[in-house]
Amino acid sequence: MELDGTDHEILALLREDARRTLSDIASRVSLSVAAVKRRIDRLQETGVILGYTVQVDHAKLGWGIEAFTELRFSGTTNVAEIVQTTTAMPETQAVFTIAGDPDALVWLRVRDLAHLQDRIDEIRRSHRVTGTKTLIVLDAWSRERQWPSAP
Amino acid sequence: MELDGTDHEILALLREDARRTLSDIASRVSLSVAAVKRRIDRLQETGVILGYTVQVDHAKLGWGIEAFTELRFSGTTNVAEIVQTTTAMPETQAVFTIAGDPDALVWLRVRDLAHLQDRIDEIRRSHRVTGTKTLIVLDAWSRERQWPSAP
DNA sequence: AGTGAAAAAGCATGCCC
């Protein structure tokens, strides 16, 4: 599917604030409300837009610590199995399987360091993990807004 | 600010789909529309809800490759400066400053490997970076939905 | 804090260019 500049503009606006009204978006991209709606509907149908979500301040909910744990495991370990175990933990924010070393990167959000320790132990215990290394996040910046308009 | 179970339920519902209507949420949490609205307004005012955004399939937009680059730099390097340079790149998804080794972790999204190479060079060039190590993501899982209700 | 109902705003649809 081909996206033109207007589609990218609309995506950028929704990325900034998904609750903008159609008329707000329409005036910013100089189109009618109906035209904008048609474009957004199309973006959803084609799967470019996966969904809408709310951005939450996790620290305010008591999940104050973020960490990344690098996992290394033996060649016989089933990668899918690792992904399954880690994703089953509610503390897991994301899991990335990696080409090379380490084999996987798990992004965790925990209450405190004791909790982190506990979760790392849990991962180590449930698999043939040959090694872990955990990076504790001091500060995080994340692009919640705006995305480059074209590849 | 204190959140009760209903607040967490509402957050979970919005996290799943931020475009649910108030009446939909109201019926699921067994409250009136007005009561739900007041709670959501409060969550926004207190900063628990930071905003609303759209989830995009980046691969469909041509940003098919994800990578993490670990940065190490000399003790004299200003961390804020690194963060500033990396966040200025549109390819940067997030930047984490780390306690220990490495000093920072940059999450990138790029078109292809040549593009990745280019961005890593850019980071290395603009700072007193003593070393980088890049992890190329083969597959990613991320929790787009549901969050543990209480810490 | 919660409720219910009325007013205002925004959305969805059909039909036109």
Next chain:
DNA sequence: GGGCATGCTTTTTCACT
């Protein structure tokens, strides 16, 4: 693909418990 006019849904506000 874009625009306009219409009825319908959702949000917002307000008086009251």
